[in-house]
Amino acid sequence: MHGGPELRHHFEERLRAVGASRYHDKHPFHRAMHEGVLTREQIRGWVANRYYYQKNIPVKDAAILSHLPDREKRRRWITRIIDQDGSAEHEGGIESWLGLARAVGLSEAQVLAEVEVHPGTRFAVDAYVTLARTQPWVVAVASSLTELFAPDLMAHRIEVLATKYPWIDEHGLAYFRRRLTLAPRDAAYALSWVLEEATTLDLQDACVRALEFKCDVLWAVLDATMAAYGAGPTRQGRIG
Amino acid sequence: MHGGPELRHHFEERLRAVGASRYHDKHPFHRAMHEGVLTREQIRGWVANRYYYQKNIPVKDAAILSHLPDREKRRRWITRIIDQDGSAEHEGGIESWLGLARAVGLSEAQVLAEVEVHPGTRFAVDAYVTLARTQPWVVAVASSLTELFAPDLMAHRIEVLATKYPWIDEHGLAYFRRRLTLAPRDAAYALSWVLEEATTLDLQDACVRALEFKCDVLWAVLDATMAAYGAGPTRQGRIG
Numbered sequence: 317m318h319g320g321p322e323l324r325h326h327f328e329e330r331l332r333a334v335g336a337s338r339y340h341d342k343h344p345f346h347r348a349m350h351e352g353v354l355t356r357e358q359i360r361g362w363v364a365n366r367y368y369y370q371k372n373i374p375v376k377d378a379a380i381l382s383h384l385p386d387r388e389k390r391r392r393w394i395t396r397i398i399d400q401d402g403s404a405e406h407e408g409g410i411e412s413w414l415g416l417a418r419a420v421g422l423s424e425a426q427v428l429a430e431v432e433v434h435p436g437t438r439f440a441v442d443a444y445v446t447l448a449r450t451q452p453w454v455v456a457v458a459s460s461l462t463e464l465f466a467p468d469l470m471a472h473r474i475e476v477l478a479t480k481y482p483w484i485d486e487h488g489l490a491y492f493r494r495r496l497t498l499a500p501r502d503a504a505y506a507l508s509w510v511l512e513e514a515t516t517l518d519l520q521d522a523c524v525r526a527l528e529f530k531c532d533v534l535w536a537v538l539d540a541t542m543a544a545y546g547a548g549p550t551r552q553g554r555i556g
Numbered sequence: 557m558h559g560g561p562e563l564r565h566h567f568e569e570r571l572r573a574v575g576a577s578r579y580h581d582k583h584p585f586h587r588a589m590h591e592g593v594l595t596r597e598q599i600r601g602w603v604a605n606r607y608y609y610q611k612n613i614p615v616k617d618a619a620i621l622s623h624l625p626d627r628e629k630r631r632r633w634i635t636r637i638i639d640q641d642g643s644a645e646h647e648g649g650i651e652s653w654l655g656l657a658r659a660v661g662l663s664e665a666q667v668l669a670e671v672e673v674h675p676g677t678r679f680a681v682d683a684y685v686t687l688a689r690t691q692p693w694v695v696a697v698a699s700s701l702t703e704l705f706a707p708d709l710m711a712h713r714i715e716v717l718a719t720k721y722p723w724i725d726e727h728g729l730a731y732f733r734r735r736l737t738l739a740p741r742d743a744a745y746a747l748s749w750v751l752e753e754a755t756t757l758d759l760q761d762a763c764v765r766a767l768e769f770k771c772d773v774l775w776a777v778l779d780a781t782m783a784a785y786g787a788g789p790t791r792q793g794r795i796g
Contacts, residue, residue, distance in 0.1 A: 375622050382618035387641040401627040410627055
């Protein structure tokens with residue numbers, strides 16, 4: 317019943333509405349970043365905390381891979397892991413993120429040692445990996461659909477970082493440029509799998525909740541970052 | 557302490573001894589296969605049951621992948637999944653196994669539907685996947701070290717199948733030819749990881765047990781196969 321074209325369309329609208337209401341572009345730290353008011357220390361804190369998220373992407377994707385039901389789906393999904401981990405020939409997303417870390421003046425060793433990763437970041441990202449390990453694959457795939465909302469943000473972010481934070485070496489922005497093409501490709505097949513597979517209202521509800529949960533993960537990383545470093549010269553993000 | 561060269565050497569000997577004592581080449585069904593006495597029905601039953609093992613290899617490897625601690629290790633390990641699932645350009649191990657299924661006269665649809673997969677096969681293989689999902693990565697990697705014992709067996713098996721079962725289309729043996737090169741490569745780095753990482757006696761014990769467990773999985777698949785189809789014209793494998 318819920319697989320009918322109308323209910324499928326309604327399901328897709330529910331998923332897209334999650335981005336409109338709670339994607340992390342609306343977080344005060346993120347808004348401050350795009351206004352160009354973040355200090356170097358705040359940008360560095362964000363990059364160092366977000367590294368923990370980047371590092372766990374292939375872990376999360378391998379957990380999902382191990383639940384996918386057929387090799388056609390695995391052949392698609394495995395490219396996410398290769399994109400992020402890289403190969404002998406191609407730099408992966410994690411290396412690109414370390415390039416950003418160097419470009420904002422962080423030492424790679426310090427980033428890898430995770431000394432600036434705050435507990436709130438760790439708890440949120442670990443919860444995301446746990447979801448991928450324990451939930452049905454369609455629910456876990458639905459949680460990845462924040463990629464539907466990412467490309468617009470990435471395009472804007474590249475411009476903002478290049479113009480409002482000219483002290484960041486532009487080569488460091490390679491990560492975001494990669495995502496401009498990878499995110500739409502990945503979001504397209506992930507969305508089609510979710511729409512095809514989640515044909516009961518219960519499963520559709522679980523998918524919507526998983527996508528909300530993922531938005532909460534990204535939001536919590538920014539909460540932890542803002543609590544530690546503030547969000548602008550007056551540290552207005554630091555409440556209490 | 558246990559990481560010292562002598563104890564490391566002793567650990568490697570313990571691992572290799574597992575193969576000598578309980579690798580499945582010593583199973584009566586396997587011995588009958590290599591004596592050339594299996595009927596077509598028995599060969600078909602073996603191929604159909606073993607398909608369930610083949611199918612779960614990438615699932616098991618993705619579970620291990622999701623526990624590996626760094627991207628260098630993941631870049632190595634991920635090739636196992638690509639080798640088995642294949643890609644748009646290259647046939648994978650599962651497809652090669654389906655080629656063997658056709659070569660012995662099975663219908664691919666029947667193999668895929670798993671109608672001939674017996675519960676004993678399913679329980680054993682599922683237990684292997686569960687080990688990969690739940691155990692520390694070094695223990696799960698140790699369980700894969702049956703590959704240390706495989707190449708000799710593969711070389712012999714190709715010869716046996718080609719000469720003693722001439723009714724099998726020789727193209728169907730591509731799977732075993734692949735394994736001749738892939739298994740030693742995969743076993744070599746897996747062994748080096750295990751020797752490097754398992755530096756306490758407790759962890760070494762757990763690794764040895766995991767390898768014994770894996771031998772038991774392969775053995776149980778042959779038990780289930782022999783119980784269902786016998787092992788030779790007199791069905792001497794069927795006891796009671």
